Amino acid sequence: MKPKTKPGKGKVTNQIRRIRLARSELTQAELAEKVGATRQTIIAIEAGKYAPSMELAFRIVQEFGVSFEDVFQFTQDK
Amino acid sequence: MTLVENMSEPERRSWATLIVDVAVFSIFLKSMLRNGGVEHLSGKELIELYILIIIASIVLHIVIAIVFSARAKTSGYESDERDLAIERKGARNGFWVVGTAINVIIFMFLMENGVSGYYVPVPGLSFLTPSHMFFGLMSTMFLGDIVYRVTMVQAYRRDAA
Numbered sequence: 347m348k349p350k351t352k353p354g355k356g357k358v359t360n361q362i363r364r365i366r367l368a369r370s371e372l373t374q375a376e377l378a379e380k381v382g383a384t385r386q387t388i389i390a391i392e393a394g395k396y397a398p399s400m401e402l403a404f405r406i407v408q409e410f411g412v413s414f415e416d417v418f419q420f421t422q423d424k
Numbered sequence: 425m426t427l428v429e430n431m432s433e434p435e436r437r438s439w440a441t442l443i444v445d446v447a448v449f450s451i452f453l454k455s456m457l458r459n460g461g462v463e464h465l466s467g468k469e470l471i472e473l474y475i476l477i478i479i480a481s482i483v484l485h486i487v488i489a490i491v492f493s494a495r496a497k498t499s500g501y502e503s504d505e506r507d508l509a510i511e512r513k514g515a516r517n518g519f520w521v522v523g524t525a526i527n528v529i530i531f532m533f534l535m536e537n538g539v540s541g542y543y544v545p546v547p548g549l550s551f552l553t554p555s556h557m558f559f560g561l562m563s564t565m566f567l568g569d570i571v572y573r574v575t576m577v578q579a580y581r582r583d584a585a
Binding site: 382383384385386387389390393395396398399401402 | 431432435501503504505506507580582583584
């Protein structure tokens with residue numbers, strides 16, 4: 347019987363700040379209003395201190411009009 | 425932008441509630457502690473102190489609720505998922521503090537009441553007396569709420585740093 351292997355730990359990073367500034371210099375407050383979050387939540391997400399829910403992540407991606415992987419990346423620890 | 429201006433409304437409300445809770449708790453401690461120990465109060469005095477503390481807490485929390493409701497109406501601010509997650513975390517930590525403290529009080533009470541020669545390992549404290557039991561239970565309530573609010577402000581400050 348093969349031993350079960352657990353997936354290793356990983357980290358979710360994002361390119362929200364880069365994309366936000368590249369697209370018409372959208373402010374954190376403006377992005378927050380468009381996606382139904384607070385400015386402080388956007389600040390925390392950009393800094394990697396808060397992981398958004400799936401719904402909020404998809405709202406952000408839809409607002410930017412790019413693919414999910416362009417905004418959020420998952421790096422698995424080896 | 426100042427530190428307070430940069431805070432979200434839920435964070436400001438958490439700070440306001442924390443300050444009020446600490447202030448009311450301080451009044452309670454000042455009323456109950458004398459000469460390094462818990463003062464023995466009569467039944468009437470305990471009831472009066474309880475009513476005073478409860479009324480003070482209720483009135484101050486109502487004032488905070490009114491102020492922040494009015495601010496929310498003018499600013500149109502609504503809590504988002506992160507605010508709710510932080511509040512849940514605070515409530516969970518507060519619950520654990522209350523649960524643990526209540527169990528410690530029950531254990532010490534049962535030991536004092538049932539085991540000959542057992543004394544609470546805090547000088548001058550005995551859960552067999554009403555004043556001391558009142559002190560223990562009220563302190564538990566305050567500490568639970570304070571831990572709730574401290575957890576919330578810590579989460580907000582950590583994310584803002």
